[in-house]
Amino acid sequence: MISLILRTATRFLMILMLLFSLFLLMRGHNAPGGGFVGGLVAAAAFALYTIAYDPAATRRALRIDPRAFIGVGLLVAALSGQLSLAAGRPFMTGLWATLSLSGQERVDVGTPMLFDVGVYLVVLGVTLTILLSMSEE
Amino acid sequence: MTAAILSIFVLALSAPYLHRLAGKRSGWVLASLPLVWTLYFAVCSVPIASGESLSASHAWIPTLGINFSFLLDGLSLVFALIICGIGVLVVVYSGGYMAGHPLQGRFYAFLLMFMGSMLGLVLADNAVTLFIFWELTSVSSYLLIGFNNDRKEARAAALQALLVTGLGGLPLLAAFLMLGQLTGSLELSSWMTQAQAVRASPLYLPIVILVLLGAFTKSAQVPFHFWLPNAMEAPTPVSAYLHAATMVKAGVYLIARLSPLLGGTEAWVYVISAVGAATMLLGAYLAYQHTDLKRILAYSTVSMLGTLTLLLGVGTHLAVQAAVVLLLAHALYKGALFLVAGSVEHETGTRDITRMGGLKRSMPVTAAAAGVAALSMAGLPPVLGFVGKEVYLEALWRIPAATVLLAVAVVTAMLTLAVAGAAGVRPFIGEAASTAHPPHETPPSFWLGPIVLAGLGLILGVFPALVESSLLSPACAAILGRPLEVHLSLWHGFSPVVGLSAVSIAGGALLYATHARLRGFMSRTDFMFRWGPARCYELSLEALDRLARVITRRLQSGYLRVYLLTIVATTVILAGYTIISRVSWAGAFSGPGVHPHEAVLAGLIVAAAVAAVFSKSRLGAVATLGVVGYGVALIYVLFGAPDLAMTQVMVETLTVILFVLMFYHLPRFGAFTPRPARARDILVSLMAGALVTGLLLAATRRPLVPRLSPFFADKSLAYGHGRNIVNVILVDFRGLDTLGEITVLSVAAMGVYALLKLRMPKENSK
Numbered sequence: 001m002i003s004l005i006l007r008t009a010t011r012f013l014m015i016l017m018l019l020f021s022l023f024l025l026m027r028g029h030n031a032p033g034g035g036f037v038g039g040l041v042a043a044a045a046f047a048l049y050t051i052a053y054d055p056a057a058t059r060r061a062l063r064i065d066p067r068a069f070i071g072v073g074l075l076v077a078a079l080s081g082q083l084s085l086a087a088g089r090p091f092m093t094g095l096w097a098t099l100s101l102s103g104q105e106r107v108d109v110g111t112p113m114l115f116d117v118g119v120y121l122v123v124l125g126v127t128l129t130i131l132l133s134m135s136e137e
Numbered sequence: 138m139t140a141a142i143l144s145i146f147v148l149a150l151s152a153p154y155l156h157r158l159a160g161k162r163s164g165w166v167l168a169s170l171p172l173v174w175t176l177y178f179a180v181c182s183v184p185i186a187s188g189e190s191l192s193a194s195h196a197w198i199p200t201l202g203i204n205f206s207f208l209l210d211g212l213s214l215v216f217a218l219i220i221c222g223i224g225v226l227v228v229v230y231s232g233g234y235m236a237g238h239p240l241q242g243r244f245y246a247f248l249l250m251f252m253g254s255m256l257g258l259v260l261a262d263n264a265v266t267l268f269i270f271w272e273l274t275s276v277s278s279y280l281l282i283g284f285n286n287d288r289k290e291a292r293a294a295a296l297q298a299l300l301v302t303g304l305g306g307l308p309l310l311a312a313f314l315m316l317g318q319l320t321g322s323l324e325l326s327s328w329m330t331q332a333q334a335v336r337a338s339p340l341y342l343p344i345v346i347l348v349l350l351g352a353f354t355k356s357a358q359v360p361f362h363f364w365l366p367n368a369m370e371a372p373t374p375v376s377a378y379l380h381a382a383t384m385v386k387a388g389v390y391l392i393a394r395l396s397p398l399l400g401g402t403e404a405w406v407y408v409i410s411a412v413g414a415a416t417m418l419l420g421a422y423l424a425y426q427h428t429d430l431k432r433i434l435a436y437s438t439v440s441m442l443g444t445l446t447l448l449l450g451v452g453t454h455l456a457v458q459a460a461v462v463l464l465l466a467h468a469l470y471k472g473a474l475f476l477v478a479g480s481v482e483h484e485t486g487t488r489d490i491t492r493m494g495g496l497k498r499s500m501p502v503t504a505a506a507a508g509v510a511a512l513s514m515a516g517l518p519p520v521l522g523f524v525g526k527e528v529y530l531e532a533l534w535r536i537p538a539a540t541v542l543l544a545v546a547v548v549t550a551m552l553t554l555a556v557a558g559a560a561g562v563r564p565f566i567g568e569a570a571s572t573a574h575p576p577h578e579t580p581p582s583f584w585l586g587p588i589v590l591a592g593l594g595l596i597l598g599v600f601p602a603l604v605e606s607s608l609l610s611p612a613c614a615a616i617l618g619r620p621l622e623v624h625l626s627l628w629h630g631f632s633p634v635v636g637l638s639a640v641s642i643a644g645g646a647l648l649y650a651t652h653a654r655l656r657g658f659m660s661r662t663d664f665m666f667r668w669g670p671a672r673c674y675e676l677s678l679e680a681l682d683r684l685a686r687v688i689t690r691r692l693q694s695g696y697l698r699v700y701l702l703t704i705v706a707t708t709v710i711l712a713g714y715t716i717i718s719r720v721s722w723a724g725a726f727s728g729p730g731v732h733p734h735e736a737v738l739a740g741l742i743v744a745a746a747v748a749a750v751f752s753k754s755r756l757g758a759v760a761t762l763g764v765v766g767y768g769v770a771l772i773y774v775l776f777g778a779p780d781l782a783m784t785q786v787m788v789e790t791l792t793v794i795l796f797v798l799m800f801y802h803l804p805r806f807g808a809f810t811p812r813p814a815r816a817r818d819i820l821v822s823l824m825a826g827a828l829v830t831g832l833l834l835a836a837t838r839r840p841l842v843p844r845l846s847p848f849f850a851d852k853s854l855a856y857g858h859g860r861n862i863v864n865v866i867l868v869d870f871r872g873l874d875t876l877g878e879i880t881v882l883s884v885a886a887m888g889v890y891a892l893l894k895l896r897m898p899k900e901n902s903k
Contacts, residue, residue, distance in 0.1 A: 030860040030861050033861070034863075036784060036867070040791060041787060047791060067887075070886060071883075074879065077879060081872065081873075092876075094857065096858050110858055112857065115872055115875075116868045118879070119868070119879055126882050126883060129890050130889050130890070133893045
């Protein structure tokens with residue numbers, strides 16, 4: 001079933017949802033959100049796209065095999081924990097730095113946030129792998 | 138020492154690349170590193186001989202007392218020299234023997250990996266480190282025996298060796314842990330200072346039994362001897378190195394190493410001597426009976442391992458001396474003979490001794506090496522084997538009331554002499570036999586090893602003083618736990634022992650002369666071995682397979698509903714029993730009051746769940762289940778868990794999307810099971826619901842650890858740089874858990890993917 005309305009709406013909604021998922025990921029450390037739910041929202045965006053178009057179109061839009069997200073995500077998460085080893089601290093010790101933005105704004109960035117990025121990628125990859133391979137049945 | 142082990146492992150890893158670079162000369166190139174370490178250990182013998190010992194320690198898991206600690210004393214020095222020295226020759230030999238094999242580089246890698254593991258084993262001073270190297274030798278032995286993995290026999294033999302030695306390793310670990318508990322340390326050297334306490338402990342006997350299980354399986358003692366002859370499936374350099382000179386002696390090493398700690402008691406002496414004597418007689422008998430060159434050598438190795446075990450069990454000064462001398466002599470002559478066997482097979486294409494002859498004309502250098510090595514094996518003058526045999530007979534002669542042992546030793550010596558002649562002399566003399574292709578003398582890489590090993594046996598036989606004080610005395614001292622001066626000579630003067638020796642030589646010569654006839658007669662006793670331990674091994678493997686099949690047929694029905702039922706019912710029974718028996722329910726149902734809107738929400742969830750069960754259509758079921766899910770999300774919101782609520786909403790949404798995508802592919806919606814089965818399912822699910830309710834009530838009734846919530850609230854910002862406690866816990870405080878969870882998630886996704894994609898081709902073919 002091809003719905004022109006859904007397809008047109010999806011083009012805008014998907015971008016919004018993906019931006020929202022990144023927003024959730026970024027704010028997660030200080031407010032409700034985080035890599036897990038962010039990854040789910042991003043997966044939902046692609047799920048919407050799959051309904052509006054078809055799985056093949058989603059694969060084209062992704063450009064990368066969703067399974068690669070899983071591997072990269074796990075790698076990022078594991079490596080983020082190893083950075084502290086290089087600094088002579090135990091595995092997964094959080095390393096933090098404070099960035100000064102314009103004016104008085106200060107932002108803490110650290111390896112746990114990188115870890116969260118890994119979680120985001122794994123959740124996105126896992127959900128999409130299951131979703132796409134099921135819808136391609 | 139650490140550098141020696143480490144560098145050999147590094148060389149093992151890079152061996153395939155070096156082999157590609159060096160081409161035909163790779164054997165010579167790769168042998169240079171073990172040669173360096175041989176020289177290093179030879180130099181080390183100077184301080185060792187003066188009574189010192191070298192040690193090195195690197196912390197590994199210090200909180201558990203596990204360290205990479207190494208100790209070089211007289212005993213480990215002898216082994217280290219054998220491992221590195223024979224290693225050099227075997228690597229060189231492999232360069233010729235394996236030439237042209239497409240996986241020669243991998244062969245070097247496995248061989249060097251074994252060398253590193255074996256070296257680690259004999260140098261380790263920490264029980265856990267020793268155990269790990271012990272198991273690594275089993276693993277690398279598995280890889281080497283099964284190297285020609287296109288052969289079914291090679292795969293079976295490799296698995297057999299791994300299972301027997303690997304299963305023997307587990308009791309050893311248990312013994313080490315018991316000793317660790319008993320002495321409060323895992324360092325071997327500190328165990329030695331507490332020998333009295335260990336021997337007095339009630340755990341002493343269990344420890345001895347477990348240690349001996351490990352040693353006997355590794356060193357192929359009766360009744361575990363069957364794996365060693367089968368391991369002859371390995372390429373010949375491997376047989377020479379692992380299954381004659383080094384790995385099979387690991388069990389002997391262990392007995393020797395732990396002698397000062399555990400030795401000297403009646404249990405120790407009788408068990409070890411009895412097993413050793415049985416092994417040495419049986420090994421010699423079976424060696425005499427076979428005609429396959431490598432099997433003959435393997436059974437005679439079993440016999441020698443029995444002799445060494447026997448001598449270490451007896452444990453007198455002379456016996457320990459004899460053990461050390463024979464250990465060295467055996468490594469030299471058996472290594473040489475195995476390499477000769479490989480050369481002969483390489484040239485003639487057969488390993489059957491009845492189908493070769495007259496090879497001394499075509500292969501004079503190899504024949505010379507084989508002859509000298511056979512002299513040593515037979516225990517004839519003037520080689521090291523003779524010196525060892527004299528000490529060994531005298532050691533047994535001096536023990537009171539050991540007539541049986543002495544008789545067994547003499548018979549074994551006769552059989553061994555005959556076997557030495559059959560394996561090391563007979564193929565080279567007499568009429569030339571017609572073989573597949575005419576034999577030629579081999580290139581230097583082939584004969585270097587046999588010549589050096591046999592030559593060393595000869596030199597040390599004539600001049601035993603060369604190693605008396607530098608090698609043998611420190612080794613004996615390490616085994617006995619006190620200093621000992623060793624004096625050897627070829628000729629001791631006339632004594633009853635010389636008479637025994639002469640009797641054994643005469644008897645051996647007779648057995649050699651009548652070998653062909655007696656062998657045929659002896660093969661009639663084969664039926665006795667048909668029900669031996671090898672058969673037990675096969676039967677137990679088959680039984681294991683059958684058991685696995687029965688269990689699989691029972692549990693793996695292939696129906697999701699059966700799996701679900703099994704999992705849920707198991708949980709209900711186990712967890713239910715625990716909370717009913719352990720938790721008191723007084724006041725469990727009185728809690729804080731319930732607000733009206735909470736009651737409405739709860740009622741909605743329950744109603745939706747009931748509706749889902751009775752729904753007549755799939756769409757209805759999905760919708761009502763969705764109500765349950767979103768209702769739970771609302772509860773999270775009401776109780777202040779926005780993160781959970783958000784995630785719950787997303788999961789519900791994606792579940793619905795999945796349903797939508799799969800809608801047309803799902804089977805018809807209806808009842809699949811008969812009424813009684815449904816009644817059972819209802820019962821199980823009601824119990825599961827009751828269990829979860831009970832668990833929640835029990836969990837919330839008991840106050841949470843009061844320090845936990847304030848801790849996270851306080852430290853979240855200070856330690857985790859974040860205000861969202863949930864997220865900080867997930868990615869920082871309990872980050873390792875999350876790492877585990879996302880790994881599980883990934884594996885699950887791979888499983889789903891495999892299930893869906895692997896089914897595809899089958900459907901397409903329909």
